Amino acid sequence: MSTPSITPKTPSRRFLLIAGATGTALAIVIAASGLITRAVSASANAQWSGSNAVPTVNLAKPQVGQASAISLPGTIQPFQKAQLYARVDGYLKSWSVDIGAPVHAGQTLAVVDAPDLDQQLAAARGDLAMAQANYRLATLTATRWSDLSQTGAVAQQVVDEKAGDREAKRAVVSALQAKVRGIEALSAYKRIAAPFDGIVTARKTDIGALITAGSNGQELFEVADLRKLRIYVQVPQTLAAKLKVGQQATFTLPEQPGQTLKASVAAISHALDPAARTMLVQLQAANPGNVGAGAYCQVTFDEPAAASNAIRIPATALIVRNAGSAVAIVGPGNKAVIRDVKLGRDYGDAVDVVAGLSPSDRIVDTPPETLRTGDAVRIAAPAPAKTKAGA
Known part of the structure; x- marks a missing residue:
């Protein structure tokens, strides 16, 4: 039995044309969709890049005509202070006051036993008595011989x-x-006495201690007059030139926060330390009653308001360059302008600009490092004011 042959059916020409046209159209649609998507994405990227290429900056708040004040560390010393040494050799016989005791001028603090000195005094008095006796005899003898000469x-x-x-x-x-x-x-110096009214701030001897006369010996007592204070401050050269005797100042103590005390300039050394370029200034102030010798304080010197052309800006607004200091301002059309300035006093977190700025300038705070003159900038919107609770 023979197997019948199968002849494949060939697609018609029309079918092939339709199928080819459909595939071509589909490919064109897919390609066009891709091109459109890429164009939209490129446009969006360009817009995003252009938007972010313009930096957003904050404006500083300059201050004009502000009073100047500078605070410096100071050391408090008593108005008078004396270290007491013995004038005679011997042993300490007794002491009558201790540290913290108030004393008045001439009051006995201690007594020194000086037997060698006592013996010297006794011998000197004996020699004097002998000399006086010899003088009386010589006077009588001279008188008698004078009478005999008359005959x-x-x-x-x-x-x-x-x-x-x-x-x-x-x-x-x-x-x-x-x-x-x-x-x-x-011998009177066997009694150690207070030289002035004050307080005993140190006692460095005790009964039976060997006493050596002079400053090479041991210091016995220290007496300080704390009713009035001397305050010593090292003042920078720029401020020292403006200080005058009698000028008022204030000082604060760390143990009394919030309390401000008054002082006045009493003396100026008029000599600068070549290493630190500072000048020693002495102020005087009344003791409120609880300030001790050697205390630390913070002294504040006030000055009149700065000149009208001085503008105080935050230190963060400065651009420090090798050629000098500058600031960035926002000019017309929101274009940045880098402007050279001349600085005055530096307060740490702020600085006075004495030339190069006007009060109407819009000063950029913390300018970007890449900012250049002519760059476009966007000014940040001011932060909304905080509302009080319950308002």
Whole structure:
């Protein structure tokens, strides 16, 4: 039995033309859709890039005619202070005051036992008594020889010798009297006394301690007058030139926050420290009653309002360059302008500009590093004011 042959059916020419046209149209549609999508995306990217190429900047708030003030650290010292040393050698016999005790001028603080000095005084008084006795005898002798000379019984030479001996004995008496007075004056220093009214701030000796006279010995006491204070401040050269004796200032203490005390400039050294370029200035102030010697304080010097052409701006608005300082301002058409300025006093977080700006300039705060003159900028909208709770 034979197998029948199968002849494949060939598509018609019309079918092939329709199918080809349909595929071509579909390809054109897909390609056109891709081109349109890419064009839209490119346009959006261009718009986004153009929008972000213009930096948004904040404007600084300049201040005109502000008063200047500078605060500097100071050291408080008593108006008077004395370290007391012994004037005589010996041993400390007793002391009667301790640290913190108020004393008045001439009050006894301690007594030194000086037996060697006592013996010197006794010997000097004995020598004086002997000299006085010799002088009395010489005076009688000279008087008798003078009477005998009236009768011609003795030569005038002998009379003159006796008179000279009397004067010599008188000179010895005078010298020994001065010696006794000197030792008595030195003996008075066995009593250590307060030189002025004040407070004992240190006692550095005790009973039985060996005492050596002079500043090479041990300091015994320290007395300070704290009713009035001296405040010492190292002032920068730029400020020191403007200070005058009698100028008012204020100072604060860390242990008394919020309390401001008054002081006045009492002395200016008129000599700059070559290393720090600062000048020592002394102020004086009344002690409110609880400030001790050596205390730290913060002294504030106030100055009149700055000149009318000085504009105070935040330090963050400065552009520091090798050629000098500059600021960026927003000019017409919101175009940036980099302008050179001349600076005045630096306050740390702010600085005075004395030339290069006007009060109407729109100053850029924290300008971008890449900002150049002519660049377009966008000014940021001001932050909304905070409303009070319950308003």
